Each structure stands twice: as C-alpha cells, then as structure tokens.
Amino acid sequence: MTPSLNVDEETKDRLEELQAEIRLRTGREVTQTELLRQIVDRGYESRGEIIDSFNESAVPLSEDEKAAMQRGRFSSGNETTESDVDDVLYD
Incomplete structure (x- = not known):
C-alpha cells in the first residue's frame, strides 16, 4: 500500500x-x-518541461538516430539569421 500525502485543495x-x-x-x-x-x-x-517529460517524443535521440538525421544535411553556403526565419514564418 502506498503511503498517503496530504495536500490542500x-x-x-x-x-x-x-x-x-x-x-x-x-x-x-x-x-x-x-x-x-x-x-x-x-x-x-x-510546467511545459513537466508535460514534455511524459511525451515519448521528448526522449533524447540515440547516437544512431542523430547520425541518420545529420546524413541528410548540407550547407547552401548562405548564412541564415533569426530574422530570416521569422520573416519566412511570420510574414
């Protein structure tokens, strides 16, 4: 049997x-x-961190999964700033 814990309403x-x-x-x-x-x-x-801890997708990737994700990456030669990303997402 689990001991009880008294908490207020x-x-x-x-x-x-x-x-x-x-x-x-x-x-x-x-x-x-x-x-x-x-x-x-x-x-x-x-609160968000607590909720995410119960989400299976929040589990860190294994080294093999990280390597698989990086294999598909390439550099376009252009530097992207935060404002560039914001312009694409929010404008």
Missing part, C-alpha cells in the same frame, strides 16, 4: 489540471504519484 486541483493537460498533449494517462515522482526526481523549471 488548491494543490490537488493544480495536480489534476496538470494530469489533464498531460493526457491531452501526450495521450498518456499518468497517476498523481507518477507526476509527483517526476517533479521531485527531475526538478523541473516550468
């Missing part, structure tokens, strides 16, 4: 909201115990 509500957001964004059901363990073990700085 506001904290419980926030945990439930976070559980729901994880379910919506990752498709995974997580228990409050899993959620608390993840928060305590890893010491996240933001």
